[in-house]
Amino acid sequence: MLLVSILIMVALILAGYQYEKVQGEEYQKSVATLRSTHQIYNNMVNDIDLLDRYRKLYSDYKSAGMIGQERRLSWIESLESTNQALRLPTLTYALNPQEKFLRPGLKAQRGVEVNSSPMDLTMGLLHEEDLFALLEGLRLSIRNLLTVDSCSMTRFTPMSSSLDTKRANLNTSCTIRWITIDAK
Amino acid sequence: MKRVLYFTGYRMVAQEWMGHKLVSSVYFEPDEQGLDLFSAYLRSFRNEPVRLLVDLIEEEFRQIHIPLLRGSDRQTILKRNYAKYFRTSEYRFAISQSVERKTRKEEKLLLIGLTNQYLLEPWLKIVEETRTPLSGIVSLPLLSEDYVKELKSESRAIILVSQQVPSNLRQSVFVDGKLVLSRLVPIASFYQGDYASDVLRDIESTQRYLISQRIVERSETIAVHIITNKRHFDKLTLRCQKESFFDFTIHEINELLAREKIDVSDEQDFSSGLYCYLVSKKIAINHYAQARERRYFMHYCGGLALRSLSIALLALGLGIAMTSSVKGLLYNSVIAETNLIEQKYKAKYNQLSENRIDSTTSTTNMQNIVQTVETLQNNYLRDPEEMLAMISGDISIFPDIRVKKIDWFVADFSDLESANEVHWDKPKKRPRTAGKNKDPNVPKPKKGYFEIAQVEGEFLNFDGNFRYALSAVDDLEKTMRETGKYFSVEITKRPLDIESGNRLSGDASGTKRGAIERAELAFRVVREVPKGE
Numbered sequence: 001m002l003l004v005s006i007l008i009m010v011a012l013i014l015a016g017y018q019y020e021k022v023q024g025e026e027y028q029k030s031v032a033t034l035r036s037t038h039q040i041y042n043n044m045v046n047d048i049d050l051l052d053r054y055r056k057l058y059s060d061y062k063s064a065g066m067i068g069q070e071r072r073l074s075w076i077e078s079l080e081s082t083n084q085a086l087r088l089p090t091l092t093y094a095l096n097p098q099e100k101f102l103r104p105g106l107k108a109q110r111g112v113e114v115n116s117s118p119m120d121l122t123m124g125l126l127h128e129e130d131l132f133a134l135l136e137g138l139r140l141s142i143r144n145l146l147t148v149d150s151c152s153m154t155r156f157t158p159m160s161s162s163l164d165t166k167r168a169n170l171n172t173s174c175t176i177r178w179i180t181i182d183a184k
Numbered sequence: 185m186k187r188v189l190y191f192t193g194y195r196m197v198a199q200e201w202m203g204h205k206l207v208s209s210v211y212f213e214p215d216e217q218g219l220d221l222f223s224a225y226l227r228s229f230r231n232e233p234v235r236l237l238v239d240l241i242e243e244e245f246r247q248i249h250i251p252l253l254r255g256s257d258r259q260t261i262l263k264r265n266y267a268k269y270f271r272t273s274e275y276r277f278a279i280s281q282s283v284e285r286k287t288r289k290e291e292k293l294l295l296i297g298l299t300n301q302y303l304l305e306p307w308l309k310i311v312e313e314t315r316t317p318l319s320g321i322v323s324l325p326l327l328s329e330d331y332v333k334e335l336k337s338e339s340r341a342i343i344l345v346s347q348q349v350p351s352n353l354r355q356s357v358f359v360d361g362k363l364v365l366s367r368l369v370p371i372a373s374f375y376q377g378d379y380a381s382d383v384l385r386d387i388e389s390t391q392r393y394l395i396s397q398r399i400v401e402r403s404e405t406i407a408v409h410i411i412t413n414k415r416h417f418d419k420l421t422l423r424c425q426k427e428s429f430f431d432f433t434i435h436e437i438n439e440l441l442a443r444e445k446i447d448v449s450d451e452q453d454f455s456s457g458l459y460c461y462l463v464s465k466k467i468a469i470n471h472y473a474q475a476r477e478r479r480y481f482m483h484y485c486g487g488l489a490l491r492s493l494s495i496a497l498l499a500l501g502l503g504i505a506m507t508s509s510v511k512g513l514l515y516n517s518v519i520a521e522t523n524l525i526e527q528k529y530k531a532k533y534n535q536l537s538e539n540r541i542d543s544t545t546s547t548t549n550m551q552n553i554v555q556t557v558e559t560l561q562n563n564y565l566r567d568p569e570e571m572l573a574m575i576s577g578d579i580s581i582f583p584d585i586r587v588k589k590i591d592w593f594v595a596d597f598s599d600l601e602s603a604n605e606v607h608w609d610k611p612k613k614r615p616r617t618a619g620k621n622k623d624p625n626v627p628k629p630k631k632g633y634f635e636i637a638q639v640e641g642e643f644l645n646f647d648g649n650f651r652y653a654l655s656a657v658d659d660l661e662k663t664m665r666e667t668g669k670y671f672s673v674e675i676t677k678r679p680l681d682i683e684s685g686n687r688l689s690g691d692a693s694g695t696k697r698g699a700i701e702r703a704e705l706a707f708r709v710v711r712e713v714p715k716g717e
Contacts, residue, residue, distance in 0.1 A: 005494035009501025016508030023515035030522040037529045044536050047547045058550040061557055102608035103564050104596050104633045105715075109552035114560070132569045145560055148567040150593030150603035159586045159642060175603065181556055183549045 064143035067181050070098060070117060074142055075178055079121075082137030089168040090124035091134075101179050111184045116177040118149065124168025128153060131172055138176075145179035186464040187234040189307075190456055192349045193241060196307055197456070198225055198234075201464040205447040206457060219306060226314040233317040233484050236307075237463045238472070239324040239348050239456075242300035244269065245365040247281075252289035262293075270297035275304070275321065275472035281362045294363060296323055298472060308477060317484035318477050320470025322463050324348070325356045325366030331462060332358045332409075339407035339431055341400045343390060345383065346411040346455040350374040353383065355390050357399070364399055379416050380423035387430065407431045413453040414438060563633075563715055568592040571635045571711055578664050579641070582656055585705070589640040598671055598710050599629035600636060625665065626674050633713040634671065643679065643703040653679035653703040664709065671710040679703030 058067070065071040072095060083091050101116035108114050125131055131151065138146060151174040163169045185207070190197040195214060200207040212222040226234075246269050250261045262278050270276040276297035284290045298304070304321075311318050328344055335342065342358045351374070356366040369386050373379045387408055394400045408430045412420055417436045424432035437452050441461075448457045463469065470478070545553075571592060579585055593603035600606060643653050657678055664673040680703075681688060 002490050002494045002497075005497045005501075009497045012501035012505035013508075016505030016512075019512045020508035020515070023512035023519075027515040027519050027522075030519045030526075034522045034526045034529075037526045037533070041529045041533045041536075044533055048536060050547045050551050054547070054550045054554045057554045057557075058545070061554065066557060067553055100609075104631065106559070106564060109556050111549050112552045112556050114556060128572070132567070135567050135569070145557070145565060147565045148594075149606075150591070151568045152589075152591045152603075154589045155587070159588060159644060179560060181553055183545055183553060 061181075065180070066143070066145055067183070070115075070178070070180050071144070072117070072178075075119070075144065078138055078141040081141055082134055085137060086130060086133055088123055088125060088130060088134065090122070092122045094120040096120070098180075101177065113182040113184055114179065115182065116147075116179045119176050119178060121172075121174045121176060123172045123174070125153070125170040125172050126165065126168060127163060128170060130170075131174070135176075145181075147177050147179065149175040149177055151175075185232070187229065187232060188460045188464050189234050189236040190460050191236060191238045191240070191304065191307060192456075193239065193303060193352075194349075196222055197460075198222075199460050199464075201461060204445050204461070206449070206461070214306065219310060222307065223310045223314055226310060226316045231315075231317065231484060231487075233319045233481055234311075235319045235463055235466075235469065236311075236321045236473070237324055237327065237459060238298070238304070238321060239354065239368070239459070240298060240300070240303065241352065241368045242298055242303065243323065243325070243366070243368070244297055244299055245325070245363070246295040247364060248293050248295060249284070249290045250293060252283055252291045265293075265295055266297070269295055270299065273297050273299055273301050274474060275301050277323070277326075277471040279326065296326060296471065312477070315480050317481035318473055319468065319481045320478070321472035322466075322469050323471045324459050325354070325363055326471055327459060327462055327466075327469075328356050329358065329361070329363045331458075332356075333361055335407075335409050335433070337407040337409075337431070337433075339405050341394070341404060342407045342409060343387060344409050344411070345387065346458075347371070347374065348454050348456040348459065350454075353386055355386065357390065357394060359399060364394075380419045383410065383420065384423060384427065391430075405429070405431050407433070409433045409435060411435045411437055411440060411455045411458070414451070415453070563713075566594050566635060566713065568635075568637070571637055571709075574667075574669055574711075575637055575639060575664075575709060578667065579639075579660070581663060582660055584643045584645070584656065585641050585660070586644050587639055587641040591638040593636055594713070595634050595636050597629055597631055598627070598634050598636075598712075601638070601708075626672050635711045635713055636708065637711075638676070638706065638708045640677070640704070640706045642705065646679075646701055646703040648701045650680040650703065653705075654682070657705050660705075661707065664707075669711065671712045672708075673710075674708045675705065676708050677704060677706035679705060 061067050065074060075095070076093070079091070079093060096118040098115050098117045101114040106114070121134075123131070123134070131153065135146075135148065151172065153170050153172045155170050157164060157169045186201040188199045188201060190199060195218070196212040198208075198210045198212065200209075210225060212218040212225070246265075248265055250258070250265070253261065265278075266276050276295065279294050279296070280291055281294055282292045284292055308318075328346075332342055332344055335344075340360055344354075344356045344358065346354050346356075348354060351370055351372075352368045353371040354366065354368050357364045367390060371379075371382055371386070373382045391400075391406060394406070395402050400406060408424075410420060410424075410432065412434060414436055417434060421434050424430070424434060437455055437458065441448060441452060441457060444458070444461070446457065446461045568590075572590065575590075576587075579587065591602065593600075593606065595603075595606045596608060643656070646653065657675055661673055661675050664670060
């Protein structure tokens, strides 16, 4: 009887253990599936939040030309239109090939490439304020990212005489950069 | 069901007790037929344990003192005493009653033994033949010790008088609740004669014996509890009232049984029912039975233990299996709930997916691009206006000074001298400028993001007063430094180079007085581009 009891006990324990094990494995699988579904759902919710937050800005930047292909023609047109208002005695430009935009501490985000095209400007200015007016005019006429690398202003009229209002008094050469952003 | 065999010295009584109730009582005479019936009776409930209660005249009681010992030494002394008092009997028993401290510690023992074991032999033989599990052979006087504890008495000595058979009167003497001796004396007047007087005479005889043996003092009052039947109760009560020397208590057996809630169907004349009930209540009790007589009982106990173990194992197995099953079922229910939640998530996900505007650019890329634009706008879009306005503000304090050239540029090192030296990607060989400038006020060159302006100017309407011009330049430098707006301010050219290490020449004759003299100056200011502006 004892032997039979032991056998029955072992059989019961094994059966119970097996059942528990199978159900436990099913449970683990189910929990893992739920976790991954939850993760996917969470990602989707986060995506939608991010999308809501960044979509409008992205669209604005893209329509303005900050993102994507360079709009060199638009830049030149902006330069010309700005000068039409300023009427600088001389204004020449030279747009150089596009290159990577590098600055200390600037690390491009993953999947993003920051490029810039240097533009050399040579101007004859009546007054130094003309330079700032030109840069401001460019910024207002086109919503592009624009930065100045260098500017050199030299007065060629004598220091003792006052500025001539009919011709250029300052020779100025600047290098500006038009920055564009591309998604890799 | 508890089975009790009760042996009176003549016939055997077999009783079956269920709790407080006597279920059956069967008598077996000591003749051939009776023994056969007894054998048949035992065979009918084979493998059920019985206990044998003996109430015999041939039972002796000895109180002895032995040194307080343990183990084999004690056993040796006991054997010696058994041999001394119960030489011919195998049925003997010793019970420890107290430990007394005299010159040495002594144990007070009561030795009891059956002096005529042959009376039991035919019955025990049948028990043996039928393989009946005999749990024990119990001495009735010793059993009554337990009952005496229930009789509350102020006296130290108690005589319990009871009658189990018509022919014999049992008197058991207890001192301090411990059995001292017991006598079974013949009495002829149970059915006919002056029973009360005979009982009292026997009690007085016992008293005399106790006094003679110095078990009680002569003056000591002895409590006497007489268990009798309804027929003798009144006579005994009347008779005992006349005796003042004893403290009598008369118990009517049927009332006593009723008080103890012992259910016996017929009216009882004797106390045997009480003692059989008492022995049926004991879980394990044995006074006389030898190991060989109890072996079937031991087998029975072993079988019982194995059965219990089997049941326990089955219960354990069932318990573990049930626990596992419950866990499995819980898992199952959690799985169902999990699936339900998963379905809900999927439904919500599908709903969100439908509402989501499709885009070729991933959200992460959009986020990265927008953040990059914000970083550029905040930190990297520079123009010269702000710095030139600052410089202009500082120079305006000195109305004699006019600016004729400004070179402004952004740089990654503070000591670069022109825009051409700027290499935004890591330069293979950085121009070494350290040590070039010996001005202790100029900070050491460092890497970073700087706006640098190199300004050239001259003094307007200069009259040749270099002392004044030099002083004005020093003041300009000091003023610009003190504003704290610049990383460094450095005068690169003064109206007159008066440094000890340089050559200085001029015309001091005064013949050139009136010729136009110029006082030129140049300085270099460096400003660290503020972050997050």
